[in-house]
Amino acid sequence: AQKITQTQPGMFVQEKEAVTLDCTYDTSDPSYGLFWYKQPSSGEMIFLIYQGSYDQQNATEGRYSLNFQKARKSANLVISASQLGDSAMYFCAIKSTGAQKLVFGQGTRLTINP
Amino acid sequence: GAGVSQSPSNKVTEKGKDVELRCDPISGHTALYWYRQSLGQGLEFLIYFQGNSAPDKSGLPSDRFSAERTGGSVSTLTIQRTQQEDSAVYLCASSDRTGNGYEQYFGPGTRLTVT
Numbered sequence: 001a002q003k004i005t006q007t008q009p010g011m012f013v014q015e016k017e018a019v020t021l022d023c024t025y026d027t028s029d030p031s032y033g034l035f036w037y038k039q040p041s042s043g044e045m046i047f048l049i050y051q052g053s054y055d056q057q058n059a060t061e062g063r064y065s066l067n068f069q070k071a072r073k074s075a076n077l078v079i080s081a082s083q084l085g086d087s088a089m090y091f092c093a094i095k096s097t098g099a100q101k102l103v104f105g106q107g108t109r110l111t112i113n114p
Numbered sequence: 115g116a117g118v119s120q121s122p123s124n125k126v127t128e129k130g131k132d133v134e135l136r137c138d139p140i141s142g143h144t145a146l147y148w149y150r151q152s153l154g155q156g157l158e159f160l161i162y163f164q165g166n167s168a169p170d171k172s173g174l175p176s177d178r179f180s181a182e183r184t185g186g187s188v189s190t191l192t193i194q195r196t197q198q199e200d201s202a203v204y205l206c207a208s209s210d211r212t213g214n215g216y217e218q219y220f221g222p223g224t225r226l227t228v229t
Binding site for chain 1: 145147149156157159162166170172173203205207216217218219220221222223226
């Protein structure tokens with residue numbers, strides 16, 4: 001069974017600061033992918049970034065980067081230069097290669113203060 | 115291009131009634147997923163369709179839940195004899211399985227309230 005743990009139910013950050021959202025995972029599968037999604041108050045889940053378990057480099061997408069530490073089983077999301085529009089719920093998820101379903105964590109509610 | 119669409123956006127129904135929720139995936143996406151998001155359970159996988167293969171129904175919580183996908187495109191999730199614990203947001207996602215991560219693109223969801 002796979003499991004995602006997000007230990008920060010809520011975070012408050014000042015605008016323009018960088019923020020790190022924590023995610024640890026548990027899996028016995030040798031090959032898997034890690035995903036981050038953003039869910040604003042409108043409710044839609046927005047895909048942000050993906051990291052494969054065999055990828056040598058940490059994934060980056062614009063202001064988003066994924067700090068992947070395989071030995072620690074962590075896949076933290078880093079948002080640089082935070083903006084007011086970053087305020088949302090953020091979900092970390094895992095999927096085994098060849099499997100279909102995403103397993104989500106409980107999420108972190110991020111609030112950016114002006 | 116158009117994203118995943120779902121209808122209705124909100125549905126209020128009485129306990130015991132049947133409901134149908136609809137999902138239109140992104141054109142060309144062969145994989146379609148249903149998830150449920152509720153306060154107590156977080157985001158849960160329900161069912162997965164891929165092309166003409168038999169669906170993966172392993173996440174359906176009871177036999178009151180069923181889903182079909184017609185013509186490899188539109189999907190309908192049906193809940194029979196609704197219960198109050200069925201109240202949740204039902205999210206549909208699709209994927210083209212061509213990206214490295216096979217990332218799933220989600221629709222806006224249907225908020226179901228059972229009174």
